[in-house]
Amino acid sequence: MRIEHFLLPKDRVAYLSAGATMLDAITHLERCNYSAIPVIDETGKYIGTLSEGDLLWKLKNTPGLTFDNLDTIPVTQIKKRIHHECVQLGADLDDMLQLAADQNFVPVVADDGLFIGIIRRRDIIEYYTRNITD
Template identity: 25%
Template sequence: MFSPAIQKLIEERSGSFLIPASKIAFVEESNPLYHAFLILTKVKYAKIPVLNQQSQLVGLVSLAMITDKMLDNDDISVEALSKYQVKDVMQTDFPKVNFTDAELETQLHLLVDNNFIPIVDDDDVFQGMITRREWFKAFNYLAHTFDDHYMVIKKNQILRLEANDE
């Protein structure tokens, strides 16, 4: 559980954690692999969201997933880029959170092992993502402004002060 003081300061910044879906590159599950390959190459992200036609989040895809499909008996074949669709290679088991239910502590735990967390609404419609980078920015804010808001006194100092009062 977060310290209430720390949580309050992080929550001051938490609204800026969400990168809206409109600013994020994605592909649709029915897109050919060459389309995902081009998008991933241009945006230079390791992994991007995969949506269905209803804008629901259904997977994640990376260059490594695509190139793995291109490998054919010690050779690389570009035929796979036209032959397969994104849904044939995408990752379907991944963490995602509903933004209204996403506690800060849950987000932080998920970001330990993931560069980003996709955010969905109650109908699994993709809303955006929270990135490790945004959390680092919040921690930087916390580290630089904590003393502007709070004074820290060690608990054993309080006990000694109370003992001296008697």
């Protein structure tokens, strides 16, 4: 089996552009009911994953930052506490499974780093649960 089997393509995934603000991130996370979201630069390359925790720590640790001025903080200025690894589309299934054990989703990129989608841990678990035989 190849990792493409589990791929949720970019056009079906919520993500943020690098030009988004902290307010955009909170609004987007609330709308899609995610706890973390991929961030993509202006060329379409995956540059990281932003989590709810990252947003909360930024709010807590930035004097003067309130809900009223969240639109002044670009997402690229928010420190990410956990580095979410991505996999290339042609990666080994075992490599992807190792990442999925520690991440809710695994971002998938093309050879040139372009973001092409995600693999959700939930989909992996559902697949193996349906296909496990004694």
